[in-house]
Amino acid sequence: MASDAAEAPFFQKRRLQGGVVVKDPPKFDLESYISNYDGFTRIDRLHHIGSHSPYLATDAYRTSIAEAKQGKNVKLYLALVEDYSQIAPNDPAALIDTAWAEEKTRKVQNEQDKLEHELKSYKNNLIKESIRMGNEDIGHFYYACGDWGNAHKAYLRMREHCTSTKHLADMTLRLVFVSIAQKSWMTVQSNLAKVDAAQLKGEEKTKLDPLLSALTGLAHMCLGHFREAATSFVNTSPAFLTAEPAAGIKWQREVLTGNDIAVYGGLCALASMDRTELQNQVLANNDFRNFLELEPHIRRAMNLFCSSKYSACLEVLEGYRNDYLLDVYLSKVVANIYGRIRTKSIVQYFIPFSCVTLEEMASKFQPTGEYASIEDELEAMINDRTLNARIDLVDRLLISPPTNPRYNVHSAALSMAQQYDHTLQLRLTRLNMLAAGFEIRPEKSGHSRDNAPSSFGEGLGAGLRGLGSKMGLS
Incomplete structure (x- = not known):
């Protein structure tokens, strides 16, 4: 049955469009897996499984169609039946239940009219809590019908009436x-x-x-x-x-x-x-x-x-x-x-090695189908600068680029020496400025602000004279 489903027009069309089709059976049991979910996500997950796995397509679509008929989303039911009719056209579940669809559409329309009438009466009464609950009921209704846009608008209208x-x-x-x-x-x-x-x-x-x-x-x-x-x-x-x-x-x-x-x-x-x-x-x-x-x-x-x-x-x-x-x-x-x-x-695997054979890399990392060979994958990683290595196709080796530890040590030592020299120059300059009196001392207690400029000028003049005497100038 799974092999027949795999060749169904639905999955052939999906392959032509570049979609994913999972050929092998999964590890989980569909009934046990889907029993963990309720509501729309249950049908959504069943639909996704059925449209991607030929092995589970029949069970998933049958269950999702039965679930959809329990709700109000007629469009979802019709979409599920249309998809399933391309997988198993002879299955009774692949035939549209027209009577149910028409009856459900009529009931949904009547319920919508009723909810809108109730909301209108709430607005006339100007009771904020009733208006909020009326919008909430309409939002729930639209969500159950799969009308996400109107559901979003209905919930958003609740904001001004929240207390x-x-x-x-x-x-x-x-x-x-x-x-x-x-x-x-x-x-x-x-x-x-x-x-x-x-x-x-x-x-x-x-x-x-x-x-x-x-x-x-x-x-x-x-x-x-x-x-x-x-x-x-x-x-x-x-x-x-x-x-x-x-x-x-x-x-x-x-x-x-x-x-x-x-x-x-x-x-x-x-x-x-x-x-x-x-x-x-x-x-x-x-x-x-x-x-x-x-x-x-x-x-x-x-x-x-x-x-x-x-x-x-x-x-x-x-x-x-x-x-x-x-x-x-x-x-x-x-x-x-x-x-x-x-x-x-x-x-991470390549970090400890200076070189590794391509055969060893291929045995450790089996190709997944994205690349034709391990060489192509390693080449892409090197070009993206993800992997710092070189490929030797003659000896079939993946080689780590050579490093020069002596050069690194000398560069670090030279950089450190330059930093020390710069720091020493700054400290000597500061000491010379202090010796020459090129500093602004804090005001002593008892001195007024009026005396500050003259004392500063006298201090600066004395400092300059001291500097001149040290330089041998009279």
Whole structure:
């Protein structure tokens, strides 16, 4: 069945467009994996898996179509059925349920009219709390329908009717929720900054801190800011795992789970931190250790990297590449992250050696398909000035450029001598000026300001006469 799906028009078209198609089966079980999620992200992840993995396409699309029929998003249902009809046209789930679509569209329109009528009556009564809740209900409705633009506008209209800092924080978190569904990460960062700047105190702030840290890390990762993402994920408190819903959203199930934080944080740390930082800031972090226990292979990969076992580290990560390509957020950056980890590994591996055979490099770092051979990869790294080395194609060696320790020592000694000479000249000049009386002494007590200019002139004249006598002038 998987081989038939791989040759389906849907995946052939994706390959022609340069899209990613994961041929091999992943390590996770689809039913167990997707049971960790609820809401829109559940269908979104199923859609992503089905559209990228021929092996899981049938199960993923069947489940996502059934989930979509439980909601109000008719457009999403039609899009899922259209995609699935290009993969398994004979499957009953690939046929559009026209009666359901028409009935659901009619019910959705009636509900929209009702909510708009209620909001209009609230505005006529001029009750701020009722208007705020009316806009919130309409925002929830538009979100359920997949109309992100109108949902964002409805939540934004709540701002002028919020009467407490908690209302403002909840409204902004709703904007974050919609922006994540849109995958508008700059907007996510902007709204998270507003929540962080809200004057929340005590228990409310404590409850939101782990959530803000995790969501900030997600936004940074999707924008390619791996260092900032790693810092945010690593600093996420384990309280995130058991936190109560915020703004009516159970973020651990509707956006990202504790397992996701472990994977995202571990990979971003490997891509952006050196061995010392990994050991001190990640592996020795008691809070992040709670997340790493959920994904032992990430912890094992970091331990191998810190132990200079780079090929074993890369082998562990390659075993999970297919899983990460099927992650809705990680798939777009996984190639960049893996490339950075591989580049760091090659550079660190070569540091202790003066030369290494190309065969040894090829055996330690198996080609991943991005480059035709290890020579091409090393050449690209040298041209980018990432690797300070030279390639000897005659003897097939990777050679560290020669250094001249004697020259370095002599240069350092000469620089130090020049610095000492300059310092000595300055000190001698100061001593001569002091001996000649070229200094402004503080006023003595009892002297008035009127006498200051004359005493200064007399002191300067005496100093000049003393200098002249020393030079042999009468």
